[in-house]
Amino acid sequence: MEPYVPPSEPGRGRRAFSAVLPPTLAFAVLFGGWELFVRASDISHLVLPAPSAIGREIWDEPGYWWSHAMVTGSEALLGLLIALVVAIVLAILIAHSTVMDRALTPVVTMVQVTPVIALATPLVIWLGFGLAPKVVMAALITFVPLVVNAAMGLRSIDATTEEVLRSVAASPSEIFWKLRVPQALPYLFSALRVCVGLALIGALVAEWFGSTEGLGRVMTQARNSLAITKLWAAVAVLMAMGIVATTLVRLVERRVLRWHAPGRRP
Amino acid sequence: MTAPASLPVAEGIRLSGVSKRFGRHQQGIQALSDITLDVAEGELVTLIGPSGCGKTTLLRIIGGLLDPDTGTVRVGTLSPDAARREKHFGFVPQAPALLPWRTVIDNVTLLDEVNKRRGRRRADPAGNRPTPAELLEQTGLSEFGHAHPHELSGGMQQRVALARAMALCAPILLMDEPFAALDEITRGEMRHLLLDVWASSGATCVFVTHSIDEAVLLSDRVVVLAPRPGRIAAVEPIDLPRPRPPGIEDQPEFHEHVRRIRQALHGSAR
Numbered sequence: 182m183e184p185y186v187p188p189s190e191p192g193r194g195r196r197a198f199s200a201v202l203p204p205t206l207a208f209a210v211l212f213g214g215w216e217l218f219v220r221a222s223d224i225s226h227l228v229l230p231a232p233s234a235i236g237r238e239i240w241d242e243p244g245y246w247w248s249h250a251m252v253t254g255s256e257a258l259l260g261l262l263i264a265l266v267v268a269i270v271l272a273i274l275i276a277h278s279t280v281m282d283r284a285l286t287p288v289v290t291m292v293q294v295t296p297v298i299a300l301a302t303p304l305v306i307w308l309g310f311g312l313a314p315k316v317v318m319a320a321l322i323t324f325v326p327l328v329v330n331a332a333m334g335l336r337s338i339d340a341t342t343e344e345v346l347r348s349v350a351a352s353p354s355e356i357f358w359k360l361r362v363p364q365a366l367p368y369l370f371s372a373l374r375v376c377v378g379l380a381l382i383g384a385l386v387a388e389w390f391g392s393t394e395g396l397g398r399v400m401t402q403a404r405n406s407l408a409i410t411k412l413w414a415a416v417a418v419l420m421a422m423g424i425v426a427t428t429l430v431r432l433v434e435r436r437v438l439r440w441h442a443p444g445r446r447p
Numbered sequence: 448m449t450a451p452a453s454l455p456v457a458e459g460i461r462l463s464g465v466s467k468r469f470g471r472h473q474q475g476i477q478a479l480s481d482i483t484l485d486v487a488e489g490e491l492v493t494l495i496g497p498s499g500c501g502k503t504t505l506l507r508i509i510g511g512l513l514d515p516d517t518g519t520v521r522v523g524t525l526s527p528d529a530a531r532r533e534k535h536f537g538f539v540p541q542a543p544a545l546l547p548w549r550t551v552i553d554n555v556t557l558l559d560e561v562n563k564r565r566g567r568r569r570a571d572p573a574g575n576r577p578t579p580a581e582l583l584e585q586t587g588l589s590e591f592g593h594a595h596p597h598e599l600s601g602g603m604q605q606r607v608a609l610a611r612a613m614a615l616c617a618p619i620l621l622m623d624e625p626f627a628a629l630d631e632i633t634r635g636e637m638r639h640l641l642l643d644v645w646a647s648s649g650a651t652c653v654f655v656t657h658s659i660d661e662a663v664l665l666s667d668r669v670v671v672l673a674p675r676p677g678r679i680a681a682v683e684p685i686d687l688p689r690p691r692p693p694g695i696e697d698q699p700e701f702h703e704h705v706r707r708i709r710q711a712l713h714g715s716a717r
């Protein structure tokens with residue numbers, strides 16, 4: 182028996198090139214235009230610093246930025262992981278039992294419509310200036326999309342495929358592991374892609390309301406001393422973190438969901 | 448084509464007074480009303496009838512996926528539910544219903560993996576069960592064992608679904624319009640493949656179709672169902688030689704059967 186060989190992809194190098202070139206050009210135009218505008222006009226650096234000045238701010242003190250970025254990053258990551266575990270457990274309950282669905286879905290909706298940011302102050306009052314309120318905030322902000330998507334994925338199984346499994350008396354747990362879980366993965370990943378950015382925002386906002394370290398702390402200090410370029414530098418570092426995290430999720434997703442038919446991803 | 452060394456034991460199906468209603472009393476639909484039908488061991492029976500006359504419902508009741516309101520169903524000596532637990536059914540649904548994250552070969556072995564305890568009991572010391580490689584060869588999929596379903600054409604996916612049902616070496620094959628979505632040429636190939644599989648396995652087969660030609664070509668008997676409520680309008684025994692000789696579709700006996708079934712269908716629609 183000949184092993185199946187997937188069709189080779191001609192011109193892979195050229196494809197990668199054409200995938201990288203357009204966004205590079207777009208960014209070059211954006212930042213080049215910004216730089217030129219700041220230099221040509223005599224706009225104050227308090228209003229809008231040049232990209233080169235923001236870059237220098239980070240370049241001059243890489244250790245400083247790295248340590249604060251790690252603080253905010255680990256808060257966000259921890260919050261996201263906690264939200265993921267809780268969301269998966271709740272999604273299984275919601276998808277499996279109508280009673281649980283009726284009981285839990287209103288709670289999820291309540292969290293969804295709560296302006297979570299407004300809870301920052303009570304969280305700091307309850308949990309202090311340390312790690313805890315940031316982690317909780319990151320978890321709260323990412324929890325809803327994760328649970329909603331995971332429950333939708335677990336429920337979205339194909340009725341005919343389920344009947345095929347039932348025709349040999351597969352148990353509910355076999356149907357769960359062989360059908361529901363793989364079916365839910367694409368939904369979970371599409372929520373995760375959105376949630377890595379949200380988790381960073383949650384951790385940052387919690388830091389604004391009381392912290393001793395992290396990029397949020399850097400931002401409030403910079404604001405108080407009118408170090409506007411530093412404020413922008415913090416934004417740039419956060420953006421870079423968001424891009425790296427989203428790309429990592431995408432890479433894992435591509436590995437795990439290689440089987441998925443193109444166009445069937447939610 | 449490789450045939451299994453010896454045959455699995457076929458089992459007959461016995462339906463008596465089966466009725467099924469969906470929904471509440473007034474607005475409900477009487478999907479099936481008083482169906483009585485015997486399918487002999489090793490017989491190939493097709494169910495034909497207009498859309499909504501309860502063909503799928505009847506197949507699901509035989510397979511133990513749905514309980515009838517009244518009447519009894521026996522599969523050999525077992526209830527449909529017990530037969531299902533013993534893995535007596537090879538079920539081919541209308542859509543291929545493959546798991547997209549599994550390769551072709553893993554889809555074919557899927558039903559072996561579930562309900563393992565029963566699977567072991569059905570293990571055969573004589574080695575009658577076809578291996579996955581044999582199944583792929585028989586369905587012409589040898590080169591695609593490691594492909595994923597989305598890389599296959601619709602006809603190939605349907606062949607995987609057929610191989611998956613055959614993998615159980617089940618005494619009963621239940622097929623719900625398995626070729627309806629295929630083009631005429633592929634459908635012709637699939638019909639011959641099914642006849643080969645059925646003849647070599649000796650299984651009892653209940654086959655749902657919309658095509659009168661398909662019904663006559665395949666069956667020992669054609670059961671014509673009438674709608675609202677779903678009931679048996681006519682039973683047409685097909686006395687054409689087996690294996691069907693090439694060009695049988697052009698013979699007058701074939702046309703006579705087609706004509707009689709069409710008449711029964713029209714009569715029931717009135």
Ligand SMILES: Nc1ncnc2c1ncn2[C@@H]1O[C@H](COP(=O)(O)OP(=O)(O)OP(=O)(O)O)[C@@H](O)[C@H]1O
Nearest residue numbers: 469470476478496497498499500501502503504505
């Ligand atoms: N789960 C269900 N709930 C309610 N009504 C149903 C259900 N399943 C089938 N029915 C109804 O029962 C009747 C028979 O349906 P069934 O699917 O058995 O028809 P069919 O003969 O297979 O039709 P087709 O040829 O279109 O597949 C239809 O009127 C359908 O609306």
Ligand SMILES: [Mg+2]
Nearest residue numbers: 502503504623
């Ligand atoms: Mg049907």
